Amino acid sequence: MADxxxxxxxxxxxxxxxxxxxxxxFIQRGFEEVTVAEIAEAAGVSKMTVFNxxxxxxxxxxxxxxxxxxxxxxxVRSRPAGVSPCTALRRHQHSLxxxxxxxxxxxxxxxxxxxxxxxxxxxxxRWYEQEREIAAAFAEVFTEETGDAFRSRMVAGLLTTAITxxxxxxxxxxxxxxxAEVVRREQVAVIDQAFDLVERGVGDFPGTGAAS
Amino acid sequence: MADxxxxxxxxxxxxxxxxxxxxxxFIQRGFEEVTVAEIAEAAGVSKMTVFNxxxxxxxxxxxxxxxxxxxxxxxVRSRPAGVSPCTALRRHQHSLxxxxxxxxxxxxxxxxxxxxxxxxxxxxxRWYEQEREIAAAFAEVFTEETGDAFRSRMVAGLLTTAITxxxxxxxxxxxxxxxAEVVRREQVAVIDQAFDLVERGVGDFPGTGAAS
DNA sequence: CGGAAACTTTTACCGAGTCAAACTTTGGGC
DNA sequence: GCCCAAAGTTTGACTCGGTAAAAGTTTCCG
Numbered sequence: 180m181a182d183x184x185x186x187x188x189x190x191x192x193x194x195x196x197x198x199x200x201x202x203x204x205f206i207q208r209g210f211e212e213v214t215v216a217e218i219a220e221a222a223g224v225s226k227m228t229v230f231n232x233x234x235x236x237x238x239x240x241x242x243x244x245x246x247x248x249x250x251x252x253x254x255v256r257s258r259p260a261g262v263s264p265c266t267a268l269r270r271h272q273h274s275l276x277x278x279x280x281x282x283x284x285x286x287x288x289x290x291x292x293x294x295x296x297x298x299x300x301x302x303x304x305r306w307y308e309q310e311r312e313i314a315a316a317f318a319e320v321f322t323e324e325t326g327d328a329f330r331s332r333m334v335a336g337l338l339t340t341a342i343t344x345x346x347x348x349x350x351x352x353x354x355x356x357x358x359a360e361v362v363r364r365e366q367v368a369v370i371d372q373a374f375d376l377v378e379r380g381v382g383d384f385p386g387t388g389a390a391s
Numbered sequence: 392m393a394d395x396x397x398x399x400x401x402x403x404x405x406x407x408x409x410x411x412x413x414x415x416x417f418i419q420r421g422f423e424e425v426t427v428a429e430i431a432e433a434a435g436v437s438k439m440t441v442f443n444x445x446x447x448x449x450x451x452x453x454x455x456x457x458x459x460x461x462x463x464x465x466x467v468r469s470r471p472a473g474v475s476p477c478t479a480l481r482r483h484q485h486s487l488x489x490x491x492x493x494x495x496x497x498x499x500x501x502x503x504x505x506x507x508x509x510x511x512x513x514x515x516x517r518w519y520e521q522e523r524e525i526a527a528a529f530a531e532v533f534t535e536e537t538g539d540a541f542r543s544r545m546v547a548g549l550l551t552t553a554i555t556x557x558x559x560x561x562x563x564x565x566x567x568x569x570x571a572e573v574v575r576r577e578q579v580a581v582i583d584q585a586f587d588l589v590e591r592g593v594g595d596f597p598g599t600g601a602a603s
Numbered sequence: 604c605g606g607a608a609a610c611t612t613t614t615a616c617c618g619a620g621t622c623a624a625a626c627t628t629t630g631g632g633c
Numbered sequence: 634g635c636c637c638a639a640a641g642t643t644t645g646a647c648t649c650g651g652t653a654a655a656a657g658t659t660t661c662c663g
Contacts, residue, residue, distance in 0.1 A: 186629055186640075193641095214618060225643050230620065263595035304516040307523060325597040329560050333585050334593045336552035344545050373545055380592035381546045383475035385537040398609070398660055405610095426649065437612050439652095448650065 194232045197222045201229075201239040206291040210240065210299035237305035240295065244309045247282060251342070252316045264317070268338055269374040272345060276366055284349030285366045287359040293350045314339040341373040406444045409434045413441075413451040418503040422452065422511035449517035452507065456521045459494060463554070464528045476529070480550055481586040484557060488578050496561030497578045499571040505562045526551040553585040 200222040204213045215236055219226040233239045251268070258267035276283040281292075296302050314335045321331030348369055352362045412434040416425045427448055431438040445451045463480070470479035488495040493504075508514050526547045533543030560581055564574045 184630080189629090190641080215620085216618080226619095227621095227644080228642060231642080234620090236619065261599045263599045264597070265593060265595065266599075300520075304520055307519045308512075308516055311519060321597050327597075329556075329581060330584065330588070330596065332560070333553070333556050333588050334596050336556050337549055337588065337593060340548035340552050341545070344541075344548050348541050348544070369541060372542065376542070376545050376549065376592075378592050378594065380588075380590050381477060381549060382590065383477065384542065384546050385476070385533050385539075387473045387475045387478075396661080401660090402610080427651085428649080438650095439613080440611060442651065443611080446651090 193224065193228070197224060197229055197232055198239060198242055205240055205295045210295050210302050235305070237302055240302060241305055241309065244312075248309070248313055248316060251313055252320065255317055256320050264321070264334070265338060265374060265378050268342065269370065272342065272370045272374075273367065276363060276370065279363075282346065283363075283366065284346040285353065285359060285363040287353070290354050293354050310339055310343050313342070337377045341377050345370050345373045405436065405440070409436060409441055409444055410451060410454055417452055417507045422507050422514050447517070449514055452514060453517055453521065456524075460521070460525055460528060463525055464532065467529055468532050476533070476546070477550060477586060477590050480554065481582065484554065484582045484586075485579065488575060488582065491575075494558065495575075495578065496558040497565065497571060497575040499565070502566050505566050522551055522555050525554070549589045553589050557582055557585045 197218065201213070201218045204218060204221065215229055216226050218239065219229045222229070229239070233242065251271070254267050254271045255264045258264060262270075272283070276285060279286055281288065296306060314332075317335035317338060318328075318332045321335060322328050325331060345366075349362055349366050353359060409430065413425070413430045416430060416433065427441055428438050430451065431441045434441070441451070445454065463483070466479050466483045467476045470476060474482075484495070488497060491498055493500065508518060526544075529547035529550055530540075530544045533547060534540050537543060557578075561574055561578050565571060
C-alpha cells in the first residue's frame, strides 16, 4: 500500500477508466442500450478485459457496493457500547444525509443514476441482490452476538428495509423534480419515521378496518 | 371459462407439459445445467414456443408467483373489519402451515425446490424480484387506504420481510435434514416471533453492548 | 367449406459471458 | 542491464438466453 508498483497502478487506472467510460455511456443512453463491446472500444480495451475487472455488466454501474457493505457492517459491528444496532444505523443515516452523501438519496446528482437504475430490470435485480447481501451481513453480526439465528435474520431484514426504503423515498422525490434542498431537510423526519417503525413496531397500521 | 374450447385446452396442456418437463429436468440436474433448447426438445416443442409461454427461463421454475401474489394481496385487501394487515397476514401464515401448503416452507417435498432455487443466482434474483412485487402490492393497498405513501411502503416492506424470512427459515431447516413434522410444529412459534417483531418492534435487539 | 385468426415453427440474428491460446508487459534475480 | 517467469491483455471461437419476422399449421366461425 506504501508503494503500489507500476503494475498495480496501471490496473487501478484501467479499472477506473473502464468504470468511468461505462457510467458515462449508461447515463447518456441507458443501461440496456450500451453493449459491453462498445464500452470496451470506447475505453480502448478489449471486451475480455472489461469482464476481467467487472465480472458482470451490472457491476460496471453498481461498483460501489463493496464499500457500502463494509461501511454498514462496520457501523453495526463497531457501534459504541450502549447503542443498539437500530440506533447506530439511524444515526448513520442522519450523518449520511447531513454530509450530503450520495447514499442518503437526497442529492441533486442522483437523477441520472436513479433513471439508469430503475429503467433496467437487470440492474434492479442486482441492486436488490446487494440489499440482500447487506441484510445477510447484519444477520451474521447479530447471530455472532446472540446465537439466535432466526431473530437475527428477522431484525437484519427489518433494518435493511428501513435503510433501502428511506433511500428510495428520497431518490423518488428527487427524480420527481423536488428541490434537493427541500428533500434533504424533510428527509430527517423520514429517517426517524422509518427507524421508529422498526424499533417500536407497526402496531395495527393502517387501522383495523377493511378497505370495503 | 365454461367451455374452454379445443384451442384453449391445448394451450393449457402445452403450457403444463413444458412446465412439468422443465421442472423435472431442473430438479434432476440444476437450473443452469439445463438449456431452454433441451427443455423444448424434451417437451417436443420448439424453443420459440417455450418462450411464448414463459417469457424468461426463470419463469419455467417460478411459475406460481402470480397465484401467490394474488392470494397475499387479497388477504390484505379483503381482511375482515377490525383486523390489521399484520394480524391478517400472521393468521394467513398460520393457516398455510396448518394446511401443509408448500409456501409454508415446512413440507417434505421442498428440498429439491430449494436446492434448485438457491444454487442458481438467476433464480434467486427472480425470487427476490417477486418478493419486491409482493411488497409493492401491499404498499399500494395501504396507500389507497391511508394516503401516506412512505409509511405504506415501510410497513409493506416490513411485512414482506416477515413472510419471506419465515419461509426461508422453514425451508432452510428442511434442507438441513430436519424432520418436516418437527419443523412444522415448531414453525408456529417462529411465525409469531416474526410478526411480533414487526408489530411491536425490535427494541434494542440484540442489546446495546458493542461486540468488542 | 373456406377464410380469418391464433398458434407454432423456422431461420436468422444480437448480446452477455466463457474458454483457451497467443501475445505483451512488468518485476525480480542474477 | 538482461532475461525469464508471472501477470495482464488480446484474439477468436463458442455457448446460451432472448428477440424478430416470416412462413407454416391448426382451430374457429360464418
